[in-house]
Amino acid sequence: xxxxxxxxxxxxxxxxxxxxxxxxxxxxxxxxxxxxxxxxxxxxxxxxxxxxxxxxxxxxxxxxxxxxxxxxxxxxxxxxxxxxxxxxxxxxxxxxxxxxxxxxxxxxxxxxxxxxxxxxxxxxxxxxxxxxxxxxxxxxxxxxxxxxxxxxxxxxxxxxxxxxxxxxxxxxxxxxxxxxxxxxxxxxxxxxxxxxxxxxxxxxxxxxxxxxxxxxxxxxxxxxxxxxxxxxxxxxxxxxxxxxxxxxxxxxxxxxxxxxxxxxxxxxxxxxxxxxxxxxxxxxxxxxxxxxxxxxxxxxxxxxxxxxxxxxxxxxxxxxxxxxxxxxxxxxxxxxxxxxxxxxxxxxxxxxxxxxxxxxxxxxxxxxxxxxxxxxxxxxxxxxxxxxxxxxxxxxxxxxxxxxxxx
Numbered sequence: 081x082x083x084x085x086x087x088x089x090x091x092x093x094x095x096x097x098x099x100x101x102x103x104x105x106x107x108x109x110x111x112x113x114x115x116x117x118x119x120x121x122x123x124x125x126x127x128x129x130x131x132x133x134x135x136x137x138x139x140x141x142x143x144x145x146x147x148x149x150x151x152x153x154x155x156x157x158x159x160x161x162x163x164x165x166x167x168x169x170x171x172x173x174x175x176x177x178x179x180x181x182x183x184x185x186x187x188x189x190x191x192x193x194x195x196x197x198x199x200x201x202x203x204x205x206x207x208x209x210x211x212x213x214x215x216x217x218x219x220x221x222x223x224x225x226x227x228x229x230x231x232x233x234x235x236x237x238x239x240x241x242x243x244x245x246x247x248x249x250x251x252x253x254x255x256x257x258x259x260x261x262x263x264x265x266x267x268x269x270x271x272x273x274x275x276x277x278x279x280x281x282x283x284x285x286x287x288x289x290x291x292x293x294x295x296x297x298x299x300x301x302x303x304x305x306x307x308x309x310x311x312x313x314x315x316x317x318x319x320x321x322x323x324x325x326x327x328x329x330x331x332x333x334x335x336x337x338x339x340x341x342x343x344x345x346x347x348x349x350x351x352x353x354x355x356x357x358x359x360x361x362x363x364x365x366x367x368x369x370x371x372x373x374x375x376x377x378x379x380x381x382x383x384x385x386x387x388x389x390x391x392x393x394x395x396x397x398x399x400x401x402x403x404x405x406x407x408x409x410x411x412x413x414x415x416x417x418x419x420x421x422x423x424x425x426x427x428x429x430x431x432x433x434x435x436x437x438x439x440x441x442x443x444x445x446x447x448x449x450x451x452x453x454x455x456x457x458x459x460x461x462x463x464x465x466x467x468x469x470x471x472x473x474x475x476x477x478x479x480x481x482x483x484x485x486x487x
Contacts, residue, residue: 088381094454102470107306118313127316138170143227147234219257240361243278247322248287336485342469346477348380355387369482382435390415
């Protein structure tokens with residue numbers, strides 16, 4: 081059987097023997113939706129009836145923080161609709177904010193008259209608000225804090241550290257200082273949560289606490305449909321919207337399987353799959369669908385290379401997890417948390433990597449088993465797992481969180 085799966089900007093074939101093939105999981109074919117209409121309906125019917133009109137008055141300064149992961153087309157539509165809505169409510173001063181990112185994400189909204197303010201977490205433009213119960217010193221960008229109405233535009237997607245991105249993470253790390261981000265991410269030393277877990281997640285609870293310290297945020301949150309479009313839009317108070325959006329996300333992007341597989345193939349997608357630093361994060365989405373000590377085949381082109389120097393450095397220096405944890409406890413650096421996540425994954429599963437990276441990096445620096453093609457990775461996995469091995473393929477490993485149906 082030959083199938084095609086995403087790989088960077090294109091697709092590659094993957095051949096699976098018929099006797100080994102279990103199932104292929106793909107996003108459902110999206111319904112034709114009008115994103116502008118979804119935005120308008122969401123603003124008219126916010127979660128818990130948290131109306132935008134109750135948060136503003138004439139003369140209010142509104143600050144809109146845009147998550148750059150949101151597609152540019154959607155950013156522009158949402159900003160124009162919000163500007164019109166706020167104008168009707170008497171708000172004539174609107175500021176747009178964006179986080180400077182080092183990842184491979186389109187970020188700058190196009191063709192907007194409103195000037196764009198770009199944060200850099202390394203700058204000295206933050207106000208200290210105190211510490212969370214986990215000891216995170218919360219420092220939020222001055223100009224955003226100064227706005228009477230603080231709004232965030234985000235897209236909810238799975239995240240290896242906080243369970244889901246697109247909620248409180250738009251504030252922390254989105255508008256926070258490097259010191260605040262590092263302390264928050266260092267909480268992963270205490271334990272890495274399961275895929276999509278937002279109940280027992282220290283990183284997420286710390287983010288939510290920081291948001292409350294920074295004041296009330298009005299959120300406009302989007303769910304991708306898996307085909308470059310938008311499935312749903314929610315609006316209202318940030319935490320309530322985040323929880324509602326996650327619930328909806330799991331309804332549409334968490335398919336049920338009736339067994340754990342010996343081998344799970346996950347494609348990292350166009351954005352996360354551009355470098356290894358982001359690509360390995362999609363491994364967490366496969367944990368619920370693969371047997372203990374089974375094989376995960378990560379298909380990530382990595383056309384941009386490793387993606388983070390600290391990730392490479394820590395992976396090279398510390399081959400034992402206990403030594404890495406000791407170092408992180410004393411001298412934490414951003415990037416080391418992804419190395420820790422990868423080491424935990426390698427303790428539980430065999431991981432193969434299909435990419436353009438030299439074997440020197442994937443095998444010697446990160447302890448991954450390299451393959452040049454997805455089909456050769458399949459053959460290797462069958463040799464290891466046995467000729468009866470069952471193989472699950474997840475074409476959008478960056479979006480989908482398959483789980484075993486319990487009944």
